[in-house]
Amino acid sequence: MAWPIADNQYMIAIIVTVSVFLCFYIIAAVVAAFQYLLMYRSEGRLPVPDSSVTPDTQQPIVSREAEASNYGTTSQTEGNLQHTAGCLGRSDAADSDSSIDEGEIDMLDDASTDKNIIRTKTFLYVADLSRKHNKVLTKKYSLYQWHLVTIAVIYSLPVIQLVITYQQVLNVTGKQDICYYNFLCARPLGVLSAFNNVFSNVGYVMLGLLFLGLVYGRDKAHQKAVHRCNSFALSCGIPNHYGLFYAMGTALICEGLLSACYHVCPSYSNFQFDTSFMYMIAGLCMLKIYQSRHPDINANAYAAFASFAFVILLAVLGVFFGNVWFWSIYFIFHVMSTIALSAQIYYMGRWKLDFGILKRIYLALKGELLQPSRPMYMDRMVLLLLAGLVNLSL
Numbered sequence: 001m002a003w004p005i006a007d008n009q010y011m012i013a014i015i016v017t018v019s020v021f022l023c024f025y026i027i028a029a030v031v032a033a034f035q036y037l038l039m040y041r042s043e044g045r046l047p048v049p050d051s052s053v054t055p056d057t058q059q060p061i062v063s064r065e066a067e068a069s070n071y072g073t074t075s076q077t078e079g080n081l082q083h084t085a086g087c088l089g090r091s092d093a094a095d096s097d098s099s100i101d102e103g104e105i106d107m108l109d110d111a112s113t114d115k116n117i118i119r120t121k122t123f124l125y126v127a128d129l130s131r132k133h134n135k136v137l138t139k140k141y142s143l144y145q146w147h148l149v150t151i152a153v154i155y156s157l158p159v160i161q162l163v164i165t166y167q168q169v170l171n172v173t174g175k176q177d178i179c180y181y182n183f184l185c186a187r188p189l190g191v192l193s194a195f196n197n198v199f200s201n202v203g204y205v206m207l208g209l210l211f212l213g214l215v216y217g218r219d220k221a222h223q224k225a226v227h228r229c230n231s232f233a234l235s236c237g238i239p240n241h242y243g244l245f246y247a248m249g250t251a252l253i254c255e256g257l258l259s260a261c262y263h264v265c266p267s268y269s270n271f272q273f274d275t276s277f278m279y280m281i282a283g284l285c286m287l288k289i290y291q292s293r294h295p296d297i298n299a300n301a302y303a304a305f306a307s308f309a310f311v312i313l314l315a316v317l318g319v320f321f322g323n324v325w326f327w328s329i330y331f332i333f334h335v336m337s338t339i340a341l342s343a344q345i346y347y348m349g350r351w352k353l354d355f356g357i358l359k360r361i362y363l364a365l366k367g368e369l370l371q372p373s374r375p376m377y378m379d380r381m382v383l384l385l386l387a388g389l390v391n392l393s394l
Contacts, residue, residue, distance in 0.1 A: 010189060014199065021206040028210060032217060039221070124348070129294045130239045141243030141291070143301035148247045148280070151305065152254045159261050159273050166265035167191065181266035197263035204256025212249035215242055239295045244288040251281045268319070276312050283308050297348060338391055342384045346377060 166178055170193060179193065189195035219242045225232070255277035262274040283304065291298040299307075314330060343351055375381045 010187075010195075013196075017199070017202065018206075021203055024207065025210055028214060032214075126238055126293050129296050129348070132296050134239065137239065137295055138241055138243070140300060141241040142246075144243045144247035144284070144304070145250060147301045147305055148250050148254075152250065152277075155276065156254070156258060156261075159258060162270070163261045163264040163273075167193065170265065179265035179267060181268075192264065194263060194266075197266075198260045201256040201260040201263070204259065205253050208249050208252035208256060211252060212246065215245040215249060218242070238292050241291070241295060244284060244291060248281065248284045248288065251277050251284060255281060272312065272316050272319070275315065279311050279315070280308050283311075294348075335392065338388055342388055346380050346384055 170176060170179055171191060185196070186194035187196040192198055222240050222242075258277055259274045262270060266274075287298060287304060318326065318330070340353065
């Protein structure tokens, strides 16, 4: 074990580290105050809707010719009409979360046929993929944060118990073999034999808390804008759903806590304590990037966390059974998963994975060989091919 350092050196290192991360808090506070001042000054110039005017008199009448020319898309007039009706005349009981069921997420007004028409268009827009009820999608994506909290509590309790036991055994017996990754740069303090490695994860926790604070501020600001019937908040930009953002901030905090637990007594057999939430953070970031412009067809929380659990299981199995046969089977599974995910993205969810998939693939390939044709979605095809090649090469 490395030599101990003086207490004043500990204090200097701790104060400098915390001060660096506090600078981010100060910068965020200054930016938030500046935005609040701008919003406060502009509030007097925002148009306030007149409750005495009905939605029909505020919105222009759309002719049949205009509807026919925009078939397959969500018109701005239709969206504004729905939002205006919600601001002026719709009751709170009809718009409450209790009146909306999670099973309604696939029930568009025009039923499944309309999905096939809209999502298989050559050129898609954000409005084409955000046609579901905003309350339903908000409820759907809020499940991410609560599922993540539940998983974090259940996963962390045995981890904390195990590393405390390891540290007690190390302190009592002096047997250092169980924590052999700590010896090169460990600096003890109190009961911790590697305090510096444990404390180095404070950045995850502090930045995770800051991220949650920023998301909470944006969420509340958006809710106030919707309550004021701000036309920009109601009908402009990509849909605002903050459930995945809350889950990402919580996962960042959990990564810091579990990484600190791992560094109490790090070894080859418990390194998954340090990597489990890394997989979750990466997965949640990818889901959020895709969800921003595809809110209607993004994965739900149950499927997402089941996939994360399977990935973590493969990582653990690779530690104990990492031979040639295991990695060969994993490679085959990885290729098949990549192809299935590429098909899901290419067809925008309008394809079916069942026992007849092989027959349909055979017929499609046979038809292409007899009469080659240009792919319907060329830009999507090129991007998916490049992403698949990069993925397989890594």
